Amino acid sequence: MILAVDTSIGSTAAVVAPDGVVLGHAESASPRGHAEVIGDLLVAALEDAGVVAAEITHVATGMGPGPFTGLRIGIAAGRAFAVGRGIDVVPVASHDAAALAHIERTGDGGAFAIVTDARRRENAVSVYRGIDEHGLPVRISGPELHPQAADLAAILPSATVIVPTGTAADDANPADAPTSIIRAADLGRVAARVLAAGVAPGADEPLYLRSPDVTVGHVRKRVST
Amino acid sequence: MTEQTAADATASSGPLVLGIETSCDETGIGIVRGRTLLSNTIASSMDEHSRFGGVVPEVAARAHLEALQPAIERAVAEAGIRLGDLDAVAVTSGPGLAGALMIGVGAAKALAVSLGKPLYAVNHLVGHIAADILTEGTEPLEYPTIALLVSGGHTSLLHVRDLTTDVEMLGETIDDAAGEAFDKVARILGLPYPGGPQIDQAALEGDPDAIRFPRGLSRASDREKHRWDFSFSGLKTSVARWIEQREAADEPIPVADVAASFREAVVDVLVTKALDACEERGVPRLLLGGGVIANKRLRDVATRRAAERGVTVRIPPLSLCTDNGAMIAGLAAELIASGRRPSTLVFGADSTLPVTEIQVAEAP
Ligand SMILES: [Zn+2]
Numbered sequence: 354m355i356l357a358v359d360t361s362i363g364s365t366a367a368v369v370a371p372d373g374v375v376l377g378h379a380e381s382a383s384p385r386g387h388a389e390v391i392g393d394l395l396v397a398a399l400e401d402a403g404v405v406a407a408e409i410t411h412v413a414t415g416m417g418p419g420p421f422t423g424l425r426i427g428i429a430a431g432r433a434f435a436v437g438r439g440i441d442v443v444p445v446a447s448h449d450a451a452a453l454a455h456i457e458r459t460g461d462g463g464a465f466a467i468v469t470d471a472r473r474r475e476n477a478v479s480v481y482r483g484i485d486e487h488g489l490p491v492r493i494s495g496p497e498l499h500p501q502a503a504d505l506a507a508i509l510p511s512a513t514v515i516v517p518t519g520t521a522a523d524d525a526n527p528a529d530a531p532t533s534i535i536r537a538a539d540l541g542r543v544a545a546r547v548l549a550a551g552v553a554p555g556a557d558e559p560l561y562l563r564s565p566d567v568t569v570g571h572v573r574k575r576v577s578t
Numbered sequence: 579m580t581e582q583t584a585a586d587a588t589a590s591s592g593p594l595v596l597g598i599e600t601s602c603d604e605t606g607i608g609i610v611r612g613r614t615l616l617s618n619t620i621a622s623s624m625d626e627h628s629r630f631g632g633v634v635p636e637v638a639a640r641a642h643l644e645a646l647q648p649a650i651e652r653a654v655a656e657a658g659i660r661l662g663d664l665d666a667v668a669v670t671s672g673p674g675l676a677g678a679l680m681i682g683v684g685a686a687k688a689l690a691v692s693l694g695k696p697l698y699a700v701n702h703l704v705g706h707i708a709a710d711i712l713t714e715g716t717e718p719l720e721y722p723t724i725a726l727l728v729s730g731g732h733t734s735l736l737h738v739r740d741l742t743t744d745v746e747m748l749g750e751t752i753d754d755a756a757g758e759a760f761d762k763v764a765r766i767l768g769l770p771y772p773g774g775p776q777i778d779q780a781a782l783e784g785d786p787d788a789i790r791f792p793r794g795l796s797r798a799s800d801r802e803k804h805r806w807d808f809s810f811s812g813l814k815t816s817v818a819r820w821i822e823q824r825e826a827a828d829e830p831i832p833v834a835d836v837a838a839s840f841r842e843a844v845v846d847v848l849v850t851k852a853l854d855a856c857e858e859r860g861v862p863r864l865l866l867g868g869g870v871i872a873n874k875r876l877r878d879v880a881t882r883r884a885a886e887r888g889v890t891v892r893i894p895p896l897s898l899c900t901d902n903g904a905m906i907a908g909l910a911a912e913l914i915a916s917g918r919r920p921s922t923l924v925f926g927a928d929s930t931l932p933v934t935e936i937q938v939a940e941a942p
Contacts, residue, residue, distance in 0.1 A: 358688075388680040392687030392697075392923030399691075406692045421636065422677045425643050429681045430688035432647045437661055437692030559643065565636035 355548070356398065356409045356434060357541030360387045360427030361419025361447040362469060362518070363534030366394040368402035368409070369541030371548065377402025378538045387426040395430065398537070410440055413544030415447040415535060417560035418469065418477040418496045428559055443544040444557040448479040450539035451518045452490035456483070464493070465514040466505060469535075474501045477562060480509055487550035489543065498562050593665040593914045596653070596689075597907025598646075600682030601674025601702045602731045603627060603638045605645035607653040608904025610911050615712040616657035618897055618904040621645035628771045632761050633730065635675045642681040650689075653903070664695050666920065668910030671699040671938040672931030674731060679927030687923055696920030698910035699938040701931055702901075703727055704745055706867035707738055708909035709898040719892060722861050724748075726852040728876070729868035729901065730757030730772070733808045735852060736933060737859055741909070742916045747933045748855055749806025752795070756844055757870045759810035763840050766818050767833055774873055777837045781875070784838025791816050791843040796850070806851055813843055841875055849880045856889045865892045869900040913937055 354376070355369045364387045365380035379397035381390045399406060414431035417424045435442045448467040455465060464482045471477040479495030499505060505515055518535065547554050592612015599606035605621040623641030627633050654661055669686030672679055683699070690697035706727045710719045725736040733751040738744070754762065757774060764773025769780060794809035817840050824831055852864055864884055871877060877893060884891045898905060918937060925939035 386926065388683045389924060389926040391684050392691060395688060395691045396923065406694060409692075422639065422680060425639060425677075426680050426684035429643055429646060429684040432643075432688075433650070433685035434688040434692040436647055436650050437689045439661075559640075561640075565634060565640065 354404055354408050355411045355413050355443070355541045355544050356395070357413040357415075357537040357544060358395070358427045358431040359415030359447055359450065359535050359537045359540050360391070360423050361415050361417045361535050364390050364394055364423075364427065365534060365537040366398035367537035367541045368398050368404055369538065369545050371545055373542045373545040375538040375542065376404065378536070380534060380536065387423040391426055391430045395434065406438065409434070409438055411443050411544065411548060412440065413443045413445050413541050415450065415537065415540050416444045416555060416558065417447055418471060418562050419447060420472055421561060424559060442557065443547055443554045445540050445543050445547070446479070446492070446496065446555050446560060447535045447540065448477070448496055449490055449492065449543050450535050451516070452479070452481045452492070453543055454536065454539045455516050456490060461514060463512060463514065464510055465516050466509055468505065468515055468517050471498055471562065475499065476501050478505065480513060487552060488546045489550070496560055496562060593911050594659065594663055595666045595668050595907040595911045595914070596650070596661070596664055597668040597903040597905070597910060598682045598686045599670045599702070599705070599901055599903040599906045600642045600678050601670050601672070602678060602729075602901055603633045603641070604901040605642045605649050606901055606903035606906070607649040608902055608907045609653050609657040609659060610712060610904055610907040612911055612915070613711050613908065615714070615904055616659065617653045618902050619649050619653040619656065620900070620902055621649050624772060631765050631771050632758065633675070635677050638675060639677040639681060642678055646681065646685050661693055664693060666696045666698055666910055666914060667693070668698040668700055668906045670702045670705065670906050671925055672702060672928035674702055674929060676927050676929040679929065683925070683927050691923075697923065698913055699921040699925050700906055700909050700913070701933060701936050701938070703732065703734055703736065703933050704741065704936045705905040705909045707736070707741060707745070707865060708912060709867060709894045709902070709905035710865055710892055711912065712898055712904055712908045713894045719865065720863060722859070723863040723865050723892070724852060724855045724859065724861050725865040725867060726848060727868040728756045728848060728870035730761065730870070731755055732868065733810075734933070735806045735855055737855070737861070738865070742912050742918065742936060745933050745936060749804070749808065749851070751808040751810060752804065753809050753811035754814065756808070756810055756848065759814050759844060760870070762814045763817050766814070766821060767836060774870060777841055778873060778875070780833050780837035781841050782834070784832070784834030784836070786838040786842035788832065788835035789820060789839040791839055793843055793847040793850070796847055806855060808847065808851070810844065813840070841873070845873070845876045845879050848876065849883055852880070853883060853887050853889060857887065862889050863892065864889050867894065867899050871899045872896050
């Protein structure tokens, strides 16, 4: 039984069976307050699934990209839960979860790009094309940053469908609507396929995509006038 | 471990608690059983900040995330316990750097949920006071006490009437923390980070009375509004100006004298205000805490001047003075022993958590 956590966009937790069936799910769409809600989300996901913590065998953590501060809370929680239970973490790129959801929703066999807001007028972009023999979305590039003003259609391989993610869902056309958050349920399903296939999971490092903001080597400022 | 004596058995009673501390640049995991320290694991990201001359919040937060899991595993191994044996998990909710605190908060909640154990969210500053009760071979701290907590992140003067119920903030820094002032003056003198040990080293041969640097908020006119507050920003500027004037006059900079005189100004104002508070509040006890307590001059001056004024000084071991998880676990163990209910899971990181909130989000 996999407990999945993602706080790259919104905060979400889910419990997924080894065969990929989603047993329980909980989410908070608020882009802030990840630290406040994470404990209750874990409890809610377990309760929704009707399982106890001791039945969890793996923790899937969404590694981003996403705003640093929020993203880290889910990873910290996932890792700590795993330590508590003495079980392994399966790191998953958060865009992979959105990609799997997109493929299943649209049956898209061609190239498409998951695009999430990376703030500072930049987007994080990952390009996928189809799924592999294990049912995992095939990422052909990214995640990488592009200015929001950039014309992605001109940059990405031709005929790449742009899938904006993390924007408000379009209620009028739910079938075409991008996911409003990256769902831990999708993340857990990716992890279930990784485990079932016995392939190596993603790197256990947050996908920050940016270096910390710092100024190196302060020059002494004069204080005398 | 050796065979337990009756005294050991008494000492080793009490709740088994794991504490998580991530308020600044140390990832601290501590495990206590009641008032007995079982492990105190600290992973510091100090080296990563050295080239920036001060703690960079984003760098600290990234380091906490990477250090947390191995630190928990190390602490558990060192304590010789199993996580399933814990009676509770404790975590710092604030004050501190928000992004750094959130790592600990998120991790502590998940750890508590995974173990099915209660969680205690506590105040970092009160944790520093609780460090004293983990000190081996001393009588329990008597209350009330005045506490002076000095680090790179805070400079606070507290009146502690009861560890778990009644702590009053007398005053705190209105600008830089004392530790920050050491870092900034070290930079002015061309010394590396962290500044405290560097200034100490440089001050060895210096004359503390060579230059009379200002004592912040110590004038008679400050008495009303800032009787117990500190300010170190003006001191730093004053050091910089003094050096610039020497440079302008093409005179050499007596680094040892500047370092010793600057340090004396910091120590003097800290100790003077702390002992004045003891006197005014009629409390003949002073507890020191925080990383800057590593400064030997501060400890020496405090001890000497306290003795002159009939005040007893308590200084926990340095490993418990710097930010650590053991003090967080120790405070939670006291809260549990006093019958407090655990915290709910709904609390966040509060970078300005007031000291009166000793525990956060206690369940109804
Ligand atoms: Zn501290």
